[in-house]
Amino acid sequence: MIRGRPLGRARNPTALAAGSLTSGVLAYVFFALSTRALGAEAAAPVSVLWTYWSFAAAALTFPLQHWIARSVTAHAGEGSVHDAMGRVVVLITAAALLVGALSWLGRDQLFHRNDLWFPLLVVVVTLGSGFIGVVRGGLAARRQFGSLALTMVGDNALRCAAGVVLVVADVESSLAFGVCLAGGAVIGLLWPRSFRFAREQGRPTIESALRFIGGAAGGQLIGQAVLTGGPVALALAGGSPAQVTALFAGLALFRAPYTLAIGLVSALTGRLTRFVVAGQAARLRRFRLGTLAATAVAVVAAGLIGLSIGPWLLRLIFGPEVRLDGFACLLVAVGSAFALANLVVTVSIMALDRSGIIARSWVVGVLGGALAYFAIGSEDPLIETCWAFVTAEVLAFAVLAFEDHRGGSTLAQPAATRPSTR
Secondary structure, eight states: OOOOOOHHHHTOHHHHHHHHHHHHHHHHHHHHHHHHHHOTTTTHHHHHHHHHHHHHIIIIIHHHHHHHHHHHHHTTBSHHHHHHHHHHHHHHHHHHHHHHHHHHHTHHHHHSOOSSHHHHHHHHHHHHHHHHHHHHHHHHHTTOHHHHHHHHHHHHHHHHHHHHHHHHTTOOOHHHHHHHHHGGGGGGGGOGGGGOOOSOBSSOOOOOHHHHHHHHHHHHHHHHHHHHOHHHHHHHTTOOHHHHHHHHHHHHHHTHHHHHHHHHGGGHHHHHHHHHHTTOHHHHHHHHHHHHHHHHHHHHHHHHHHHHTHHHHHHHHHOTTOOOOHHHHHHHHHHHHHHHHHHHHHHHHHHTTOTHHHHHHHHHHHHHHHHHHHHHOOSOHHHHHHHHHHHHHHHHHHHHHHHHHHHHHGGGSOGGGOOOOO
């Protein structure tokens, strides 16, 4: 049985949006605390760990949360999650140990330290990302979205509180701030029932949990690299430090709607899965058409905003020395709008249990972005990088939307004639 469904909160997206936004703000507050307390050089190991944490969240937290929400809804109970959880724990632990070992081998280059502490924190961050994904998945499956929003805020609030204590105590240790960052996931222990799943379920399952998680994790990891990796690509392409900083700021500014949507889509997985289980092809088709229409409006609006007031917004928020011209802002804004659309379509594809498509779609996007980078022929590496970003997001959206349409269309066919969605 699925327990604990407070329906009032289940239909209220405000808490999820507020939780997602507040969580994002608090994450940057913690980063600012660490850099101000330690200085730019001493904070470098914390910066690397913070960057890795964002990738671990994409590769583990997001897929685990949506796998649990989908599985419980699709099978009318928690038994499939209960049965698969042992294998999932082994997967998370193996990933943590592997990444920890790799970070230990590269500890001098990554952390500029020769000890074991930061590689150990990489292991802890990986385990914590998996744990908080399970917690949020349990809450989302039971439609306890108020509590889910609190977990979003709670982990970063805990990090910030610990960071403030270090600042007040005049602690100037990068390791101490790294421990604060890695320890945020313990907030999930406040909801102990969220990671305890019942054995009962209403419908049998033949689905593979590891297949679903692996496909979603691979896709989200590549997508996160596309969304946030522009400054690194620009630096490698010979962009100036000022250009790298400006592109980082532009991406941070225009992906604000994406940050909000990360929380909002927590409620979407279960809803779409119920449509899939009930064979409601017409409702899924209306959702797909609505997504396409909303994407078109968002892309046009983002382009206009980026071109007209994007440069002014960057200077207003990040300071007068942070500058992108109107065309660069247009490209970054349009790419970010497609990133938001890709997030929504990804959730729809996961509801259809076609997560393997996600990674393949992003491979197509990345290859197309690389080709666009070399085909542009501009002498400005910043513009080339922005074009590569837009191209990767657009191509990924095209493949994801096509596969979402194809998967949804099969629901209108008799069950015996439906092609495999694997």
